[in-house]
Amino acid sequence: MIGSQFKDIISRLSRLPGLGPRSARRLVLFLLKNRQNILLPLIDSLKAIHENIKTCSICHNLDIEDPCFVCVDHKKSETILCIVADVSDIWAIERSQTFKGRYHVLGGLLSVSEGIAPSQLNIESLLNRISHMQNSLQEIIIALNATIEGQTTLHVIVNAIHEKFTDHNFNITTLAQGLPIGGELDYLDDGTLWTAFSRRHNLNAA
Numbered sequence: 001m002i003g004s005q006f007k008d009i010i011s012r013l014s015r016l017p018g019l020g021p022r023s024a025r026r027l028v029l030f031l032l033k034n035r036q037n038i039l040l041p042l043i044d045s046l047k048a049i050h051e052n053i054k055t056c057s058i059c060h061n062l063d064i065e066d067p068c069f070v071c072v073d074h075k076k077s078e079t080i081l082c083i084v085a086d087v088s089d090i091w092a093i094e095r096s097q098t099f100k101g102r103y104h105v106l107g108g109l110l111s112v113s114e115g116i117a118p119s120q121l122n123i124e125s126l127l128n129r130i131s132h133m134q135n136s137l138q139e140i141i142i143a144l145n146a147t148i149e150g151q152t153t154l155h156v157i158v159n160a161i162h163e164k165f166t167d168h169n170f171n172i173t174t175l176a177q178g179l180p181i182g183g184e185l186d187y188l189d190d191g192t193l194w195t196a197f198s199r200r201h202n203l204n205a206a
């Protein structure tokens with residue numbers, strides 16, 4: 001029989017993304033068996049996050065400082081702005097070490113089923129930011145999920161930028177779609193294969 005306090009922790013943990021009741025039970029048991037070396041440091045880390053985490057007033061990233069580590073990094077170029085849906089997208093792009101510009105976090109994607117409207121995303125602050133960066137800005141990369149919600153949000157943002165900046169000098173780009181690295185044609189879904197065909201590269205100039 002599991003005690004009520006354990007049931008409460010398991011029920012809270014099982015609501016976290018990627019965890020169900022079974023994995024939550026295993027996690028709690030693991031933490032209980034490793035109280036000193038894992039549970040206590042984890043409690044301290046979570047407490048520190050809870051007390052110190054801030055939303056960056058410039059890009060809406062999460063950090064313990066405002067402005068965040070990206071916004072104060074002088075090695076990041078002021079000429080490129082990458083628009084992402086969530087903070088986890090910044091983490092993913094930073095892990096790839098391919099992008100050396102600034103970010104703007106929308107705070108989600110437009111969704112009819114979840115009732116997320118344009119006013120709930122950080123679009124107004126994005127437009128204000130573009131206004132401030134306009135003289136140095138060369139490119140805006142819209143890096144959103146290749147889902148219906150991601151592509152709908154992309155169109156709304158592109159329209160909003162074109163509406164506000166009628167004769168801008170920066171390019172607006174989006175991420176390429178198609179064959180994944182290591183992907184085999186036979187295993188691709190129809191949509192990915194279709195996109196890979198329609199966005200094929202010319203090899204003549206190689």
Ligand SMILES: [Zn+2]
Pocket residue numbers: 056057058059060061067068069070071
């Ligand atoms: Zn920031």
